[in-house]
Amino acid sequence: MIRLSLGKKIALYAILAIGAVSMLIPLLWMISTSIKQPSEVFAPGGGINLMPKYFSWHDTKVNGEAIRAWWGNYPDAWHEINFFRLYLTSIFVAIVGTFGQVVTSAMAAYAFSRLKFPGRDKLFFAYLATMMIPGSVTMIPVFVIMRTFGWVNTYQALIIPGLFSAYGTFMLRQFFMGLPTELEDAAKIDGSGHIGIWARVILPLSKPAIATLTTFTFMGFWGSYMWPLVTTITAEMRTLPIGLREFVGQHSTNYTQLMAGSVIALIPVLLLFVFNQRYFVEGIKLSGMGGK
Amino acid sequence: MSRHKRQAKITRDMSSRRRETLAALGFLAPNFLGFLLFTSVPVVVSLAMAFCHWNIFRPPSWVGLDNFTNLLGFHRESGRLIANDPFFWQYVYNTVFLMIGIPVGMAGSLIVALLMNQKLKGIAVFRTIYFLPTVCSGVALLILWKYLFNADIGLINKSLRLAGETIYSNKLLAVGFTILCAVVIGAIVTAVIAMLLSLVRWILDKFNIEGADALLKVLMVIAGAAIFVLMGAYGRSLYGTLNAFMMTPPKWLDTVQWAKPSLIIMGVWGGLGGFNMILYLAALQGVPSSYYEAAEIDGAGPWGKFWSVTWPMISPTTFFVLIMSVIGGFQGGFMTADVMTGGGPAGSTTTVEYYLYQTAFQKFNMGYASAIAWFLFAVILILTLITWKLGGRVVTYD
Numbered sequence: 001m002i003r004l005s006l007g008k009k010i011a012l013y014a015i016l017a018i019g020a021v022s023m024l025i026p027l028l029w030m031i032s033t034s035i036k037q038p039s040e041v042f043a044p045g046g047g048i049n050l051m052p053k054y055f056s057w058h059d060t061k062v063n064g065e066a067i068r069a070w071w072g073n074y075p076d077a078w079h080e081i082n083f084f085r086l087y088l089t090s091i092f093v094a095i096v097g098t099f100g101q102v103v104t105s106a107m108a109a110y111a112f113s114r115l116k117f118p119g120r121d122k123l124f125f126a127y128l129a130t131m132m133i134p135g136s137v138t139m140i141p142v143f144v145i146m147r148t149f150g151w152v153n154t155y156q157a158l159i160i161p162g163l164f165s166a167y168g169t170f171m172l173r174q175f176f177m178g179l180p181t182e183l184e185d186a187a188k189i190d191g192s193g194h195i196g197i198w199a200r201v202i203l204p205l206s207k208p209a210i211a212t213l214t215t216f217t218f219m220g221f222w223g224s225y226m227w228p229l230v231t232t233i234t235a236e237m238r239t240l241p242i243g244l245r246e247f248v249g250q251h252s253t254n255y256t257q258l259m260a261g262s263v264i265a266l267i268p269v270l271l272l273f274v275f276n277q278r279y280f281v282e283g284i285k286l287s288g289m290g291g292k
Numbered sequence: 293m294s295r296h297k298r299q300a301k302i303t304r305d306m307s308s309r310r311r312e313t314l315a316a317l318g319f320l321a322p323n324f325l326g327f328l329l330f331t332s333v334p335v336v337v338s339l340a341m342a343f344c345h346w347n348i349f350r351p352p353s354w355v356g357l358d359n360f361t362n363l364l365g366f367h368r369e370s371g372r373l374i375a376n377d378p379f380f381w382q383y384v385y386n387t388v389f390l391m392i393g394i395p396v397g398m399a400g401s402l403i404v405a406l407l408m409n410q411k412l413k414g415i416a417v418f419r420t421i422y423f424l425p426t427v428c429s430g431v432a433l434l435i436l437w438k439y440l441f442n443a444d445i446g447l448i449n450k451s452l453r454l455a456g457e458t459i460y461s462n463k464l465l466a467v468g469f470t471i472l473c474a475v476v477i478g479a480i481v482t483a484v485i486a487m488l489l490s491l492v493r494w495i496l497d498k499f500n501i502e503g504a505d506a507l508l509k510v511l512m513v514i515a516g517a518a519i520f521v522l523m524g525a526y527g528r529s530l531y532g533t534l535n536a537f538m539m540t541p542p543k544w545l546d547t548v549q550w551a552k553p554s555l556i557i558m559g560v561w562g563g564l565g566g567f568n569m570i571l572y573l574a575a576l577q578g579v580p581s582s583y584y585e586a587a588e589i590d591g592a593g594p595w596g597k598f599w600s601v602t603w604p605m606i607s608p609t610t611f612f613v614l615i616m617s618v619i620g621g622f623q624g625g626f627m628t629a630d631v632m633t634g635g636g637p638a639g640s641t642t643t644v645e646y647y648l649y650q651t652a653f654q655k656f657n658m659g660y661a662s663a664i665a666w667f668l669f670a671v672i673l674i675l676t677l678i679t680w681k682l683g684g685r686v687v688t689y690d
Contacts, residue, residue, distance in 0.1 A: 009412065012410055020421045026437070027424060048447065105323065108324070132619075132672055132673070132676050137338050138338065139652075144658075145329070145330075164326025164327055194315040225626070245631055259435075262436055273427040280427070285570065
């Protein structure tokens with residue numbers, strides 16, 4: 001890499017900054033709206049300012065007009081759509097689903113990468129081939145299966161069809177293939193069986209790949225939209241995205257509350273991102289291996 | 293080795309092989325059962341359903357190819373060919389139209405990746421900021437964009453109106469803005485003329501024409517004059533159009549002609565620093581610096597280096613991203629339609645995927661919906677096969 005001249009550096013920073021502002025402004029405006037008074041948002045010509053016109057720590061009156069505390073929209077939104085319940089359902093589904101998917105994928109990946117059995121490569125190819133089947137092809141029959149089992153509007157429907165992933169199996173298998181076999185041989189001499197090797201040698205060596213898959217799968221469950229929409233009926237089975245959608249339906253113009261709700265919904269994902277940024281990036285690179 | 297021992301070894305090998313197969317069965321069982329129940333069986337069932345009429349309340353009845361002829365077929369009506377399901381073709385058109393965002397977004401992602409690939413302090417902070425829309429993607433972000441696009445109180449129209457009125461009511465700003473418009477037109481015209489001139493020069497060089505330099509000089513003077521005339525003539529009218537646009541901005545999601553462009557703008561914004569950018573960045577970091585040094589020795593400038601080294605070296609990524617985006621694009625648009633537009637206005641944001649959902653889970657026409665799903669499957673299958681066939685040919689692998 002050539003060292004950049006000062007002029008070029010300033011130009012690059014300027015371009016990057018313009019881009020960064022355009023990325024951030026919508027998000028900042030969401031936060032800003034969530035702490036504004038509804039009257040300010042609807043005022044013609046107003047509402048463009050990022051800083052709210054009225055900012056008070058408690059409910060008060062200004063010139064005879066009732067002014068709510070800046071955080072007032074948050075408890076309103078929280079109670080309005082029962083965020084607590086949505087959070088619980090979403091977290092439960094995402095954690096159980098992610099755990100299950102990572103375990104079944106890691107088990108299958110071990111068989112595909114470390115064990116010899118007749119038809120192994122053919123079966124693996126079949127797994128690969130299914131990755132191009134669009135979700136909408138299988139969705140309707142899986143819904144019918146859920147109905148036959150009587151699982152519509154249950155946690156089983158939200159979790160179980162998502163426990164098995166050809167993609168996760170593929171990703172972990174590729175990683176396992178790259179692991180050295182020496183430790184495994186040592187474990188075999190010590191009398192470890194396959195379960196022991198899997199749990200005590202392969203899994204600990206694969207921490208980065210497993211963390212990446214976990215992050216990705218969690219995000220997948222957390223953001224899943226069409227399937228929960230189709231399989232849930234009652235409010236207490238709704239996941240966060242579906243709850244938010246209904247919130248929009250009921251309060252289509254109450255933007256201060258809607259933005260507060262959106263901020264509340266984004267907090268967990270942002271936290272996960274802050275602590276797991278590395279795995280987000282790694283996961284994307286892995287999924288892009290087809291490009292290499 | 294004695295015969296007896298050899299026999300014992302073979303038995304031991306066989307039993308250990310059998311043990312290994314049994315272990316493999318155990319490890320595969322959970323995933324494989326799920327794979328059968330939620331992938332293999334559904335695919336077969338889905339195909340069968342595509343040949344049935346079924347509203348899930350009464351048992352299905354076999355209708356042969358009816359679903360497919362109703363979906364894809366045409367009939368003659370007073371001498372003209374009419375689609376049996378004109379809505380379906382409108383939604384296919386919508387789906388393809390929305391994919392205009394793919395090349396635009398890819399170009400944007402590549403530019404961002406090129407910027408991110410520079411050795412600058414604090415670049416990680418920028419990368420995080422550009423990635424934020426991807427992290428936040430989902431219903432909450434769509435709600436935000438619905439608000440941003442709101443015709444009356446959305447940030448976009450409020451900013452446009454404010455800017456438009458400020459410029460209109462301030463003489464100095466209006467003049468400055470007109471000049472800016474003229475400069476933009478001038479820049480575009482200059483670029484076009486420069487390209488034409490270089491073509492002329494190439495032709496002149498090729499045929500070794502006498503007095504080529506003099507001719508080029510004359511052409512350049514004419515071109516300069518043309519630029520000035522065009523700047524003067526169209527700068528003012530571009531200003532007028534833009535100012536009118538800002539004073540009375542479009543009603544974005546509420547109008548048929550702006551709803552799809554709105555969604556494209558939103559998609560490009562969200563994807564700029566996301567998956568594609570990271571894939572491009574990884575590809576850029578994989579280009580050996582010796583290639584750039586070689587190009588430099590050959591006298592290539594930054595532009596030349598990009599087209600002769602970077603672009604061919606990252607072509608596998610471009611190809612991969614493009615194909616994956618198109619495959620995703622055919623299955624896309626469901627959440628956007630459901631949260632932001634309800635597929636409207638007048639079906640202008642209904643995609644194939646949203647139509648499939650409406651058919652299956654609002655009209656409970658499972659057979660017809662399965663036929664739509666298989667149409668999608670066929671499209672994706674064809675794209676994948678093309679990728680396999682062409683992948684090695686159109687793309688440079690080193």
